[in-house]
Each structure stands twice: as C-alpha cells, then as structure tokens.
Amino acid sequence: MKVAIYNNNVSRSVAVAKQIRSLLKQKSAGQITFDADYPDIVLSIGGDGTLLSAFHHYRKQLASIRFIGIHTGHLGFYADWQHTEIPALVDSLLADNGEEVDYPLLAGRIHFRDGREKRVLALNEAVIKRQLGTLSAAVYINGQLFERFRGDGLVVSTPTGSTAYNKSVGGAVVHPTLETMQMAEIASINNRVFRTLGSPIVLSKDDTVRVVNDSRARDVSFHYDNLNILSHDIAWMEFKVAPQKIQFAQYRHMNFWKRIEMSFIGPEGN
Incomplete structure (x- = not known):
C-alpha cells in the first residue's frame, strides 16, 4: 500500500507527520511505502483547510484514493483521528482491509x-x-x-x-x-x-x-x-x-451526527 502525507506547516502538524513516517518505517516491514504522486491513501494532517487542499491536489485521482483526516487544529470536521492517537492510526493502516465511506x-x-x-x-x-x-x-x-x-x-x-x-x-x-x-x-x-x-x-x-x-x-x-x-x-x-465522490478510509469513520454534536454543540451541559 502506498501512502502520501499532506500536512500544513504548523509545528504540531509537522511533528505528527514525522512521527507517522517513523512509526510506519519501524512497523510496516515494507508493507507500506510512501508515494506523494500516486498514493492509495492520503493522510491529511491539520484542519479542514488542509483536507480541502489535499482534495484539490489529488482531484484527478479520486477514484483510486482514500483520505484520512488527522486533526491538529481547532475545528477538524473532516478528521477522524486526533494528533494524540498516532500509534493507533498506524496500527489501523497496517491492518487495512480496503473499506471506505464516500460522500457526494x-x-x-x-x-x-x-x-x-x-x-x-x-x-x-x-x-x-x-x-x-x-x-x-x-x-x-x-x-x-x-x-x-x-x-x-x-x-x-x-x-x-x-x-x-x-x-x-x-x-x-x-x-x-x-x-x-x-x-x-x-x-x-x-x-x-x-x-x-x-x-x-x-x-x-x-x-x-x-x-x-x-x-x-x-x-x-x-x-x-x-x-x-x-x-x-x-x-x-x-x-x-x-459523478465523482470523495472516499474516506473507514477504520472508525465517525458517525455524522456525533461529528455535528462535537463540532457545534459540545458535551451536554456546556
């Protein structure tokens, strides 16, 4: 499987990108390689703006790419993973079964x-x-x-x-x-x-x-x-x-209404 890392220049995003590269090199034993030109999965590290930029960068390859959003900012509506969960994300990449969820x-x-x-x-x-x-x-x-x-x-x-x-x-x-x-x-x-x-x-x-x-x-x-x-x-x-759709890797893709609650309402009582 080929992976591309697409991150913004915020220090936390740069650090997360470095951490992912290091862990994948340690654990994948060649199962996962890095390919910024023709990836199977794009890891977007940052916020929603970063995901939008990644989407447009790879817009001609949407049929063959799945995206994963990693949140390092304030509001990551498209992100399923936090910057503190990188080891679990790497384990999910190694156990990838090709499942996806797509949106219009x-x-x-x-x-x-x-x-x-x-x-x-x-x-x-x-x-x-x-x-x-x-x-x-x-x-x-x-x-x-x-x-x-x-x-x-x-x-x-x-x-x-x-x-x-x-x-x-x-x-x-x-x-x-x-x-x-x-x-x-x-x-x-x-x-x-x-x-x-x-x-x-x-x-x-x-x-x-x-x-x-x-x-x-x-x-x-x-x-x-x-x-x-x-x-x-x-x-x-x-x-x-x-006719095209965007595809997200469905390792644990967050329920839409839960995402709405977390993004706009917050925990009960707040």
Whole structure:
C-alpha cells in the first residue's frame, strides 16, 4: 500500500507527520511505502483547510484514493483521528482491509463572456458574489426560470459542505450520504419590486442549477472551497451533483451526527 502525507506547516502538524513516517518505517516491514504522486491513501494532517487542499491536489485521482483526516487544529470536521492517537492510526493502516465511506461532490461549470469555460469540482461549496454592490442574477433549475435573485450572493453546497458557509447563512444541515446539493441565499432583497423564495432549497442528483449573471453586473467573483476565480467576465455558472465522490478510509469513520454534536454543540451541559 502506498501512502502520501499532506500536512500544513504548523509545528504540531509537522511533528505528527514525522512521527507517522517513523512509526510506519519501524512497523510496516515494507508493507507500506510512501508515494506523494500516486498514493492509495492520503493522510491529511491539520484542519479542514488542509483536507480541502489535499482534495484539490489529488482531484484527478479520486477514484483510486482514500483520505484520512488527522486533526491538529481547532475545528477538524473532516478528521477522524486526533494528533494524540498516532500509534493507533498506524496500527489501523497496517491492518487495512480496503473499506471506505464516500460522500457526494459538486460539479461546477463557469462560462465566460468570451466563450471560454472552466470546470471545477468542490468538496464543500461554490459561492457567487459581486466584489462591490448587489448581485443580480436569473436562477434556472433544469432549464426553467426559477427566480430572479438580487442580494449579496448565493451558496451552492454539498451535503458535507452544508455545515460550512451554507450553515452560516441559514442553510440546512444535510446528511452526507444523501446525493444532493443545496442552494442558499446570502442576504437576499425581498420587497414589492424584488422577490425570491427566501429559503434554502435542496435539489436531487438529477437537477441542474444555472445562475446567469445580469449583464449590468460584470464584477462577479466565484469561490469554491478554498479557491477562487476573480473575473469581470463571468456570464453564467451551472451546478450539479458530480459523478465523482470523495472516499474516506473507514477504520472508525465517525458517525455524522456525533461529528455535528462535537463540532457545534459540545458535551451536554456546556
């Protein structure tokens, strides 16, 4: 089995990476090797931002890679292991049986006014905003006009991303085994002139959402996960549930609702 270690530069993460390398060399007897280019398992050491970076680094190999998150920061929503549990993690790697759990991703297509297109893949969400002023856009679902949006922006998220920016703007938390995407509004304007649904919507894996930029609003920015596209030339963006999925090694993958409790609520009485 080939393993890659992907860590941030925080001192604790660097120390954990060193500890894992040392223990694997001592215990694996050649059973596990290190391969940063074509690994079977990627150990992400840090926080959620590190996992997002690892995901995008290996996005073209998702079908053959499983991820493991090791938490060394403040909030590691994607992490199943703490930095104090490295010996147990190494033992699990040595006893690997190939089991996995997979979660849906978001596929995005950005069309520019000059005819260029860019396709992106997101683990958490895509966000459409204007750099200055109010976003004005027509929203189509499966080719039919749904609403004409005016406000700060729109968030289209995956189920795992439903706990990130989506949650902060009032979106619902969605279980990650559901093959859906969600669209939530950021400070929409609703009055006698402008009217939107005003609520998040959850769409099926067969649905497509297209957001068409108003021709008068050319300074639209597009952000996906921890990446961004800054352009004055975006014409429209289209989203659907991606055919690819992200796979996590299921040594002891944490129950989703337990993860929600630990991340946002805490122990009873606190």
